[in-house]
Each structure stands twice: as C-alpha cells, then as structure tokens.
Amino acid sequence: MKPTAEELAKKASAQPAPATQPTAVQPAEPVAVSAESVQLDLSKVKIEPLFADMVEFDTFAKSDxxxxxxxxxxxxxxxKKLLKFTLNDGTDKKRTILSGIHNYYEPEELVGKTCVAITNLPTRMMMGIPSEGMLISAVYEYEGHEGLNLLMLDDVIPAGAKLY
Structure with a gap:
C-alpha cells in the first residue's frame, strides 16, 4: 500500500534532514501527495536534472x-495505470485523454478539476482507446518514492484558455 500524503508529511516533520542538491530520479514506488495541506520537506525532494539541450522558441511555440x-x-x-478523461477543452467536441496516473489518483477525485493539457499532439492509441493529447503533471522523488501531482488550476479559468 502506498503511503498517504498525511503519513509522509508526519514522517517528514518528525525528523530533520540535511539539505541536499537535487539529483537524478531512479524508478521508485509511487506516493500520493495531493492533499491540500501537505508540506513536503524540500530537502528530501529529488528532481530530474534540467535538459542540457536548448529547444528553439519556434519549436516550443508549436505546443498548444x-x-x-x-x-x-x-x-x-x-x-493498472491508465485513467480515461473526458474533457471540456472549450470547443463543441469532448476531448478524450488517457493518462497513466491511476497510482496517484482515483478517478472520482478528479471530476470537476481544472487542468492543463497539450492539445495538438497526434492521436495515440492506448489500450485500444484513442488519446487526444497529454495532461501535464509534476514528477519527483520523495524519500525513495515517486511523487506525482497533476497540474490543477483555479476553477475560475475557463476551458479552452491558452497558456503561454
């Protein structure tokens, strides 16, 4: 059973840790850290190194x-991993996106949330279902466990709003 966000926060606050530099992430067990009140001990968070190669601005600007x-x-x-999302993207058509985040979220807790997606990726078949984009998440390692948070925005932002 994966530890809950509250269990991780309690463990983190119980023992101080020396500050460390971020290092590369190795595959680890998933951990749910989506509770609003959870405060991670940032000295224990490991993130992947930044890419060394630069991307041309025009290439980046093509992502919607x-x-x-x-x-x-x-x-x-x-x-075991995939969730199927039916999304309002501000158009008349409903968008389907599959995301491998079931280790971190139960489907019912995501209904009604406001998220960010890349909408102009080619359709990709996953488990026989077409996926029409990609939802954006943050991934990191915390105390030997992989953490993931789906990027969620304020609910007052309308569906279809473009991010720059």
Missing amino acids: FRVVKVEACEAVPKS
Whole structure:
C-alpha cells in the first residue's frame, strides 16, 4: 500500500534532514501527495536534472497548452495505470485523454478539476482507446518514492484558455 500524503508529511516533520542538491530520479514506488495541506520537506525532494539541450522558441511555440475541465474520469479496464478523461477543452467536441496516473489518483477525485493539457499532439492509441493529447503533471522523488501531482488550476479559468 502506498503511503498517504498525511503519513509522509508526519514522517517528514518528525525528523530533520540535511539539505541536499537535487539529483537524478531512479524508478521508485509511487506516493500520493495531493492533499491540500501537505508540506513536503524540500530537502528530501529529488528532481530530474534540467535538459542540457536548448529547444528553439519556434519549436516550443508549436505546443498548444490549453485549460481543460474534467467532465468524467474512469479507470481503463485491464490497465493498472491508465485513467480515461473526458474533457471540456472549450470547443463543441469532448476531448478524450488517457493518462497513466491511476497510482496517484482515483478517478472520482478528479471530476470537476481544472487542468492543463497539450492539445495538438497526434492521436495515440492506448489500450485500444484513442488519446487526444497529454495532461501535464509534476514528477519527483520523495524519500525513495515517486511523487506525482497533476497540474490543477483555479476553477475560475475557463476551458479552452491558452497558456503561454
């Protein structure tokens, strides 16, 4: 069973740790740290190194980051990791995106959330279901466990708003 955010926070506050520099992340057990009140001991967080190669601005500008509203979310049958999202992207068409974040979130806790997606990626088949983009998450290591937080925005931001 993965530790809860509250268990991690309690453990982190119980023992001080020396400050360390961020280092490369190795595969680790997942940990849920999505509770609003959780404060991580940042000296124990490890992140992946920044990319050394630069990306041309014009290449980056081709990515269409949009605000999306989660209208429905369900586990994908026969998959331990995938969640299927039905999203409002500000158009008349509902967008389907699959994301491998079921180790971190239950589908019902994501319905109604406001997230960020890249909407102009080619459609990709996953478990026989077309996925029309990618949801944006933050990934890191904390005390030997992989942490992931789906990027969620203020609910007053309308679906379809472009991010720059």
